[in-house]
Amino acid sequence: MFTQLKQRKSPLAAAIGLLLLAGNVNAQDAVPASAEEWFKHGKQTVKAAEKLKHNERKARNVILFVGDGMGVSTVTAARILEGQLREADGEFNRLSFEKFPYMAHSVTASANQQTSDSAPTATAMVAGIKTNDGAISVDQTINRTEPSADVTAAKSVKTIMEQAEERGLSTGVVSTARITHATPAVNYAHISNRDWENNTNLPAGATVKDIAAQLIDFPYGNGIEVVLGGGRSNFMTNQSVDPEYPTRKGSRTDGRELTQEWVSQPKSAYVWDQAGFDAIDPSSTDRLLGLFERSHMKYEADRADDTAGEPSLADMTKKAIEMLQKNKKGYYLMVEAGRIDHAHHAGNAHRALTDTIALSEAVKMAQEMTNDKDTLIVVTADHSHVFTLAGYPSRGNPILGKAAINGVELKDSLGLPYTTLGYANGPGFIGEGTRKVFNPLTEGYVAAEYVGTKSRPDLSGIDTTDPNYLQEAAVPMGSETHAGEDVAIYAAGPKAHLFHGTQEQHVIYHVMSQALGFSGSHWGW
């Protein structure tokens, strides 16, 4: 499968390519306004596809972007929102990675789950196997709460990051979630329970190291070069005052100040705010640890409100590539937009979509800084969410608004307006008297008052484009859930064409590994 042709090139090649394809690009970007133009557009798309040539080169670099929870419906809605924010045609708009030449479906079921969590799905992507719920780069035979370091080691599967370090490549991991969260953790940690992020999470008597400690003690090659994300408290002791929030302290009780251990290595730096991040000179810094929040970093929609300032996902991607590209042998980098998932769990489409757009910006940054002749870029999701676009709104109808045709709101069978975006379950409005509201004085949670007498809330007077609006959900749940349908894989660069059709999620690892020329397996075959 493929989408519109747009490959990364050197500046000169890009300029030539633009000249050659000028007519095509113009046609691709302009929204067809007649039957003839639509037909012409379709034909030109096929013509461009015919020019696609498989890149059989070996990749020097691999960048894996993961939109946590970024199902296809999320990509579609974000594409429309991004276009509408630019006052362009949202439906015809494409996010940066949607312009990649190759695509496939990724089957996300884990070894023991029909609908999976992030731990086994991320493990599949970086270790090449399917495993069970909660498992971080360990195989499916491990007990979910295995405390033994020896047993865990025996059931661990070597990741692409570890193999890259063994071969002298540089490595990095970037996330807007805690850097010890499941998706980034699968690169460098091996543990049976994704929740064991600091030593206080471990069961009594456990000998396996917590995830934060495993990051600092990473034993392969010369260690991870770039680590940027949230989760500062997991790296600080409970005696250390947080630099951004002086009333708060770290989480660790084992006395290990992991940030200090990091900077004890030569040419290493630790930063926790925007100013410190901006001050880092990649040419003189070999190892960078940036932890910008106690827990997860801010949603993109709230980032400007942060006390100490936080870099965007694109900023972090840029800095990571600047550091990693110093190694002429190449690098492996994972970049996760970790909070798309969290916003969906909260039933809040606005933050999920704006974080998806932030991921698109990060991918665009990576494209601009690399060459598709030697760099494979893969963009995918670990799993989907029960998020949908519904009704028959007109083209151009505000994606966060109520479904309407030419501005006239559509009505449900009760005669009430409804939003285009919604969830199958979650904390959004569901029906009369069922949503709890917060009452701090009494510890009680009382039924929300709905305007109107119908069994759905009347949204006539509600601004559903408000960033804090929670889209309605059919099944009431405190937290919206993941979904089990396939997600998409978008790829460009060496071996990108190996993504095709409907593939199991762990194939992503095998394409990346193939592209880098890694041979053999953890098991010796």
Added chain:
Amino acid sequence: MYHIRFVFGLAVLLLTACAQQSPVPPLNLDVPLVDVSARFVTERFHAGDAHEEHDGHAGEEGTARSEWQFWRTASRIEMNIPARQTGEVWMRDGNAVFHQKLFHADRKIVEYQSADLDALNVPMQWRTNELMIDPQVLQQLQVDAENWIDGHPALELSGAVDGIEYEVVWLVDLNLPQHLSKQDADGNRETTRLLNVELMAQASVQQPDSSGYEIIDYADLGDRERDPFVIRIQNQLPGGHAHTH
């Protein structure tokens, strides 16, 4: 009736004795609040309505009573309900506000960041939380009487705001209610009475020590779908549901 157990120094006692002879000062919410430790009892009378649910019991009429503790400083407001072994904390750190729900029996905390609260439409009304009433509502009430209660100047206020009838006895020096009653048009009534108040520095009851509790980020609840604790407490959290149909 409540009992006040201040252990003031001689200077404070003299000031109080003098103050008892003085007129009650007007309501002034624009001053730094006194750090206090207090105990309240809240009674909620639900008038009953066949079409409503309340705490999971649709249409039942009756009174629920709970005693709870309250600690207030400039940067932290904490409430604790001993009978339920749960509590709530609001923390202010610069521009950031954190909210925590404490589950003492489980030694776990669910923590909300500002954006989580925004998305859940949980109002971050610090002033309302520390005063226990919306200050704008309080200032709209009519002063019916002035009093001295156990050495504290007090105002008796009443009135209706947004369809809610209020009766308040306000301790002006502490900026804390001694009595707070609200009743809506359906007859649902909530009455909170002060049982005991102390200055924080002399508090005889300390906040529960939650420093060793596991903190679970609210954003992570969705990824803990198999965690028995999360499954059990999900519906007690903001944004949860009490659906019983």
